[in-house]
Amino acid sequence: MQKRVNSFLCCNFLVFCFFYSGLKAQTIENSINLYGTNFPQEKIHIHFDKESYLPGETIWFKAYLFEEDLPSERSTNFYAAIYDENGKLVQQQVCPIFNSTADGHFLIPDSLLSAGLICRAYTTWMLNFDTSMLFSQAIKILSIKTGAEKTPVTNTVSLHFFPEGGDIIEGVVNTIAFKAKYKNGLPFNVDGVIKKQETGKVIIPLKTLHDGMGKFDLEVLPGDKYYAEWIDQNGTKQLTWLPATKTKGVSLKLSLQTDKLYFNLINKTGSDSLHVLVYMYQKVFYHIDLKLEATEPYTGVIPFNNLPSGTMQITVFDINWQPVAERVGFINNNNFTINAGVFAKEFNTQKRGKNILEILMADTMWANMSLSISDADINYEASENTIVSNFLLKGDIKGYIHNPAYYFASDIDNALKTKLDLVMLTNGWRRYNWNNMLVQRMPSVNFPADAYLSVFGQVSKEAMNKIGKDEQVNLIIKTTDSSSYFYSVQPARNGILKRTGLIFFDTARVYYTFNKNKNLNPQMVFSASNFTNIQPTAIDNYNAYFLPVTKNSIFKNSALFDYYNANTGYNKYKNVKTLETVQLKSRRRWNLWNWNNGGLAEIEKKYANGYFRGFNRGYGIDVLHDEMAKTDLDIAHYIVTKMPDMFIMGSYFNGYYVVYRNSAPLIYIDGLISSAFQLSTIPLAEVAYIKFFDLNPDIAGLSSSASVNSSAVVIYTRKGNDILRDRTYKVTNLGLVKIAGYTPIKEFYEPDYSESSTIAGTDARTTLLWLPYILTDANNHKVPVTFFNNDFTKKFRIVLEGINADGKMIHIEKIIE
Numbered sequence: 001m002q003k004r005v006n007s008f009l010c011c012n013f014l015v016f017c018f019f020y021s022g023l024k025a026q027t028i029e030n031s032i033n034l035y036g037t038n039f040p041q042e043k044i045h046i047h048f049d050k051e052s053y054l055p056g057e058t059i060w061f062k063a064y065l066f067e068e069d070l071p072s073e074r075s076t077n078f079y080a081a082i083y084d085e086n087g088k089l090v091q092q093q094v095c096p097i098f099n100s101t102a103d104g105h106f107l108i109p110d111s112l113l114s115a116g117l118i119c120r121a122y123t124t125w126m127l128n129f130d131t132s133m134l135f136s137q138a139i140k141i142l143s144i145k146t147g148a149e150k151t152p153v154t155n156t157v158s159l160h161f162f163p164e165g166g167d168i169i170e171g172v173v174n175t176i177a178f179k180a181k182y183k184n185g186l187p188f189n190v191d192g193v194i195k196k197q198e199t200g201k202v203i204i205p206l207k208t209l210h211d212g213m214g215k216f217d218l219e220v221l222p223g224d225k226y227y228a229e230w231i232d233q234n235g236t237k238q239l240t241w242l243p244a245t246k247t248k249g250v251s252l253k254l255s256l257q258t259d260k261l262y263f264n265l266i267n268k269t270g271s272d273s274l275h276v277l278v279y280m281y282q283k284v285f286y287h288i289d290l291k292l293e294a295t296e297p298y299t300g301v302i303p304f305n306n307l308p309s310g311t312m313q314i315t316v317f318d319i320n321w322q323p324v325a326e327r328v329g330f331i332n333n334n335n336f337t338i339n340a341g342v343f344a345k346e347f348n349t350q351k352r353g354k355n356i357l358e359i360l361m362a363d364t365m366w367a368n369m370s371l372s373i374s375d376a377d378i379n380y381e382a383s384e385n386t387i388v389s390n391f392l393l394k395g396d397i398k399g400y401i402h403n404p405a406y407y408f409a410s411d412i413d414n415a416l417k418t419k420l421d422l423v424m425l426t427n428g429w430r431r432y433n434w435n436n437m438l439v440q441r442m443p444s445v446n447f448p449a450d451a452y453l454s455v456f457g458q459v460s461k462e463a464m465n466k467i468g469k470d471e472q473v474n475l476i477i478k479t480t481d482s483s484s485y486f487y488s489v490q491p492a493r494n495g496i497l498k499r500t501g502l503i504f505f506d507t508a509r510v511y512y513t514f515n516k517n518k519n520l521n522p523q524m525v526f527s528a529s530n531f532t533n534i535q536p537t538a539i540d541n542y543n544a545y546f547l548p549v550t551k552n553s554i555f556k557n558s559a560l561f562d563y564y565n566a567n568t569g570y571n572k573y574k575n576v577k578t579l580e581t582v583q584l585k586s587r588r589r590w591n592l593w594n595w596n597n598g599g600l601a602e603i604e605k606k607y608a609n610g611y612f613r614g615f616n617r618g619y620g621i622d623v624l625h626d627e628m629a630k631t632d633l634d635i636a637h638y639i640v641t642k643m644p645d646m647f648i649m650g651s652y653f654n655g656y657y658v659v660y661r662n663s664a665p666l667i668y669i670d671g672l673i674s675s676a677f678q679l680s681t682i683p684l685a686e687v688a689y690i691k692f693f694d695l696n697p698d699i700a701g702l703s704s705s706a707s708v709n710s711s712a713v714v715i716y717t718r719k720g721n722d723i724l725r726d727r728t729y730k731v732t733n734l735g736l737v738k739i740a741g742y743t744p745i746k747e748f749y750e751p752d753y754s755e756s757s758t759i760a761g762t763d764a765r766t767t768l769l770w771l772p773y774i775l776t777d778a779n780n781h782k783v784p785v786t787f788f789n790n791d792f793t794k795k796f797r798i799v800l801e802g803i804n805a806d807g808k809m810i811h812i813e814k815i816i817e
Contacts, residue, residue: 028321029277029284031437036282039443040067042075042126043395044135045387046119047801049372049770050379052140054564059106059139060748062370062772062801063095063121066391068281069308070807071100075123076452078102081535082139085114087542092535093743096452096503097123100803101368103772105746108141116141118542124533127447132398137385142378142561157181157188157232159240162426164215165252165316165325168243170222172251172266176242177215177425180208180230185400187212192230194218194242206230211402213422220245250274250316252325256421259305261329263314267292273319278302280312280331308807309336311396311424323434328397328424334411336392338363338810342371342800345784347816349794352753352763357785359800364778369802369810373769373787376797376815377558386811387801393420398428454531455510455739457489457497463523464495467514473497473524476511476734479504479741483719486686488515497526501672504741511734526737559792563764607689607716610671618693618712623684624722635684639713643692646713648676658713665711674715682715689716748772753788763790774802 042065049060063080065072081092090109095102108117121135157180164175180190192206194216206228208214218226228240251266267274272293278286286302304312309332316325339362346356361367382405385394389404407420436442455475459467475487483504489497513521603622604613621642623629629638636648647659658665658676667674669682691714748770751763769787776783795817802810 031440032284042072045390047370049767050374051381052142055112055143056110060770062103065100074449075125077450080121082106083118087539089537094532124447125449155182161242167249168245169249169251170245170247173217173219179426180212187402190230197225210419250325254327254329261302263300265298268294269318271319275317278314304331309333310392338808340810342812351791353789359783361776361781365804366777367804369774371771372799374767374797375560375793376795378560379797387809388811451500453502454500457526459491459495460523463520472515478509480506506744510737513734521735530739603689612714621690624688660711668714686717688718688722765790
């Protein structure tokens with residue numbers, strides 16, 4: 001009887017173990033997928049107009065944001081700052097993000113003596129995760145000035161070993177990668193040997209394959225220990241021990257060939273049960289549970305031809321779902337690029353000569369690009385950080401990667417793939433805390449995604465007891481460009497007033513008043529903060545960002561650098577008033593199409609901008625001057641009356657649902673994508689202008705649901721003096737607070753020598769053209785670009801970068817001479 005009971009208990013215990021193991025498997029896989037859905041990682045790439053700058057110049061930049069492998073629609077505020085070579089803050093920028101991009105500039109001080117700057121950038125959402133993954137990049141400064149002598153930093157060399165899978169396992173052939181580098185991260189080409197401790201016998205040579213990296217195979221017998229003997233940068237012999245061996249564990253080897261991933265396992269965990277998960281962009285795409293004896297090597301094959309390109313991870317778990325081996329690999333399906341080209345239609349390197357380029361986009365999907373053209377002699381270095389290398393490699397791999405763009409120089413070079421795999425073997429990645437994943441403990445969100453700028457206020461408790469439940473606070477925001485915006489805010493029960501989604505630059509005056517009980521205005525106060533982040537005034541580990549600065553002698557063939565050298569720097573050029581008689585042209589940041597309009601020209605010019613300017617794809621309604629609008633307070637009824645085939649269902653109180661010809665049109669309010677519910681919150685009295693676009697491909701690409709959105713309704717609320725139209729507010733009766741906005745916009749100007757190129761003076765621009773926004777779609781896939789040469793340049797460096805709605809990227813870099 002006792003034997004039967006024991007047998008029954010044993011059987012139930014095995015069933016429980018199997019069930020529990022299955023639960024763990026489901027929990028781990030679900031946790032990874034849940035993590036990817038709710039906590040996707042944002043990544044940043046910045047396209048700078050040049051690779052190096054002079055003190056006094058402007059650094060122009062455009063930032064692109066991805067969320068895993070797609071353009072990010074999460075963050076609205078972009079934070080960037082530059083620091084000097086001592087890690088001290090030089091300048092910072094806060095820019096709004098539109099369509100996963102932001103642009104701005106830094107002005108380098110004339111007095112800067114640093115040989116380089118550090119650009120550090122992030123979004124608020126990125127602060128919730130590993131802050132070592134925030135964007136950072138060194139910027140080279142070319143200067144004839146010299147500062148005080150700095151104490152030289154000893155730049156030592158170190159050698160590190162990285163067993164494939166994580167551990168060296170006794171009794172098997174282990175693949176061991178290594179990396180030799182200077183303290184600042186630069187690679188060191190090591191030359192040495194691997195020796196056995198007991199005998200001092202040379203086992204294998206230690207030779208660098210690429211940029212200080214290499215690998216070798218080593219069979220480790222029980223009790224054996226090994227060390228590397230190598231020569232450092234000073235010619236001194238160094239000894240470095242290999243990591244300690246383990247008697248238990250899993251040997252993992254990975255090989256990516258054509259369209260298949262091969263992984264080889266040898267199980268020495270003491271149990272015959274292993275679990276394998278393979279995932280990328282925080283989504284599991286392969287899971288297998290294995291029964292594998294220690295004497296039975298296993299080879300798994302996984303096709304990946306349908307996957308996106310990028311960094312993938314494989315993790316092997318033991319019977320208790322504890323990780324015992326891990327490996328990072330790179331999948332390259334060559335499916336991440338946009339088919340585009342840049343062609344010289346008219347080429348002229350003569351003094352102030354006219355040049356015409358054509359950007360040709362073969363893809364029909366909406367694309368957003370930036371273009372820089374600079375002097376190729378002074379800006380001689382090819383880009384080491386491109387949009388491709390930052391999003392596919394640096395954004396997912398920890399640690400310094402030397403010249404990451406190198407690994408994407410060719411799609412067919414197998415040697416590059418081998419070298420890239422060395423990067424995978426010798427760098428970390430965004431690792432999970434598997435104990436937390438096992439119980440689905442997700443990270444805490446201490447920094448929620450922002451919603452542009454915000455204003456916050458507080459109504460006193462006494463005032464809250466006096467006002468009615470429907471009482472609102474009116475806000476009038478007057479910006480430095482004389483625009484005005486009107487908002488109504490309902491106080492919360494605790495008296496808090498909050499308005500988010502504001503976009504203004506420089507500073508704004510915020511006037512506030514109760515809608516009815518204006519005598520209670522003194523019992524209400526607003527904060528002077530716009531509730532954006534403040535950059536740190538200094539950063540640590542700043543020396544790690546800087547690479548050795550090339551001496552000025554390499555610019556001996558640069559006519560531009562010789563000019564600045566002879567005139568003691570860039571400041572000379574800025575102060576000489578030689579181009580006053582030359583027409584300067586400014587290209588509007590969103591101006592790609594030249595619209596021809598009529599009828600509503602004045603209100604169109606005042607309100608419509610960017611994608612929504614013009615009448616050739618739709619029509620506009622002047623609400624501001626429409627007598628009918630004064631008698632109809634329901635915006636839904638007004639729109640239906642004015643726009644044929646438009647149906648708006650629902651109510652002002654419960655929200656609207658908009659239908660046009662059996663599909664839901666896109667809703668934009670003041671240029672920002674909105675919803676039909678948000679439409680219901682706008683009183684018609686606050687609307688100045690409404691535009692309707694039918695079958696507009698220009699804006700279809702702005703929505704992830706573009707396939708079902710064939711039209712758009714664009715609402716513009718009143719601004720400027722229009723906001724006070726039909727109102728009786730007097731500034732003297734309103735509360736006031738001054739709030740900082742986004743960093744003021746600065747336009748890039750270039751001389752236009754169309755009429756005359758013989759103007760006296762010197763044109764010594766190092767950047768000839770900077771266009772942060774070039775937009776294309778199915779109807780506009782050829783973009784002509786015109787620019788004029790300076791007085792020195794004989795060859796141009798052209799860099800075009802961008803993204804489309806599907807997350808495909810473009811990087812074209814060429815020199816024309």
